């Protein structure tokens with residue numbers, strides 16, 4: 001069997017720095033576990049724009065479609081703020097999501113014991129927290145047509161975006177959520193605004209349909225998304241799996257990520273339909289952004305990106321034991337008190353650099 | 366001069382209970398301060414549906430347009446879940462907002478010293494918190510056309526809603542935010558998703574325009590709404606005034622409300638353009654919902670609704686000293702340790718009832 005193939009897209013800001021540490025982990029597997037990957041590296045986001053004038057080159061897109069998994073760092077930065085909407089760094093990321101049809105975005109919000117004190121929430125509210133947010137990623141208001149900025153007819157302008165969800169779009173992401181719940185605590189909470197949006201009514205009905213017809217054994221509840229935002233802050237441990245649309249998922253998963261107090265720790269997976277070889281189309285990326293303010297300073301935390309690779313081992317390559325090894329090494333390093341700057345409070349403990357953190361994880365492997 | 370006029374719409378669930386306590390405060394002003402209001406009471410939401418088959422009777426709507434201010438309790442409940450979208454309790458509330466054109470929804474998120482421990486966030490993160498969120502309330506995705514549920518052409522259905530903002534809609538709510546900031550700490554943070562939504566780009570540009578042309582002395586920053594959700598959880602005290610659209614404002618203001626740990630404490634004001642008498646069109650309501658699970662049990666906290674009346678004194682009737690009196694009485698009662706059930710932890714202190722809380726506030730006045 002050929003080696004599994006990986007396309008690495010470090011992107012902008014701290015992307016290249018954190019990805020360099022992932023490369024160490026990948027190399028470690030080749031040397032110590034005889035698990036080798038065919039790795040290609042390419043540009044995305046602002047980096048691609050600088051080289052090609054577009055945030056994702058067609059050749060890169062074609063390569064992403066061919067490989068077993070894509071690993072992405074981060075995109076964007078103030079340098080690109082004035083660019084036309086159509087070539088902004090984010091469009092590269094959105095194009096990957098859309099053309100690979102990565103409809104299920106898995107965002108675990110997990111609180112690491114060693115870091116519970118670091119959350120802005122009380123320790124007892126977040127310690128042991130383990131939520132999985134499933135965000136629909138290829139439809140909804142970030143993609144719907146019509147969209148744009150036009151003249152209104154009163155001398156001003158009007159900005160338009162369209163939220164649009166179909167039965168099949170909702171059902172397939174609901175299935176992902178129910179499947180995940182079966183391997184976890186068997187509970188799904190679906191969030192929308194069915195009280196004020198018709199697309200929310202359809203969302204609720206279709207999720208309920210999938211439940212009743214295909215997963216009656218999983219516990220399903222529904223919550224308005226504003227109440228969901230509240231409950232995430234008030235009592236996050238009440239949730240197991242949350243399934244929601246692209247826009248609500250964007251805000252809710254970021255709020256949930258912040259509950260853990262350690263954004264630099266959180267990975268994500270974006271999954272699509274199975275390919276011919278049975279593996280799902282997949283892209284893995286840290287939840288944190290490109291953090292241009294600290295880029296190039298060796299301050300970034302590479303753990304989220306390394307744990308994203310662990311998710312790839314689990315979801316793309318069916319190597320759960322290997323994923324466990326990586327996750328175990330991360331926990332061991334944290335237990336030793338090794339911290340990048342983002343994981344330290346104001347008081348003056350001294351942080352390790354991005355590359356020292358990577359080395360510590362390799363040592364723990 | 367005629368007495369100022371008030372339309373009271375208690376609505377559903379705990380609405381009537383908490384409003385009964387507001388009536389005590391209104392009566393107290395009549396007796397002790399010679400400040401009398403012409404009060405009319407009517408139905409809204411499920412209560413109106415039960416009586417008239419619609420969630421807001423045209424006569425009630427006409428009355429709302431005529432009075433100086435509307436005071437609303439809460440709408441909705443599981444009893445009405447199966448109703449057709451067009452007559453759901455929430456449509457009554459939305460009709461009031463839309464036809465009165467109450468475009469600026471002021472949602473203070475304020476942490477009361479006596480209650481700081483009750484937040485799920487660490488005390489030092491929230492004590493002294495005082496944010497004002499200005500949510501656009503009459504446009505955006507809750508109102509835009511086209512909307513509805515239709516057949517897709519693949520045997521399924523499609524749910525559609527439209528986000529739509531014009532120059533003038535954005536500018537007027539931005540002005541409200543800048544005006545408020547001038548009376549506070551002079552800082553406005555505007556939130557949208559200009560990186561993925563054209564309506565977000567227009568939002569950002571128009572807010573910037575109002576700043577540059579009309580309020581250059583106020584400090585303005587911009588933040589993506591997902592990052593905003595994170596920052597609210599991580600470090601809420603960094604904000605003074607936040608201005609954002611209807612949908613983002615819905616989630617962000619609820620998350621911010623929950624930071625304070627005391628949803629039962631938070632009032633809101635929804636303001637429109639000035640009427641002939643110079644007063645703005647206005648509706649005041651607590652941030653909490655109808656809480657059907659505890660309705661009728663005397664457990665509800667009337668403070669949010671009483672503080673909503675205090676906001677009316679401040680914003681509609683230009684009686685800031687009287688507003689101070691009410692707010693002072695609430696703080697005094699809290700300092701005495703008097704608590705409704707929602708303000709008590711798990712440990713077994715015994716709560717006062719809705720009406721006992723109202724009486725305590727009257728005693729403190």
Ligand SMILES: CC(C)[C@H](C(=O)O)[C@@H](O)C(=O)O
Nearest residue numbers: 076090093094250560561591
């Ligand atoms: C960078 C941006 C386009 C993206 C999004 O809004 O989806 C990001 O915020 C995310 O959550 O992955």
Ligand SMILES: CC(C)[C@H](C(=O)O)[C@@H](O)C(=O)O
Nearest residue numbers: 195196226441455458459615
């Ligand atoms: C009841 C509902 C229509 C309303 C909204 O979504 O605007 C409520 O959640 C609010 O925030 O005032």
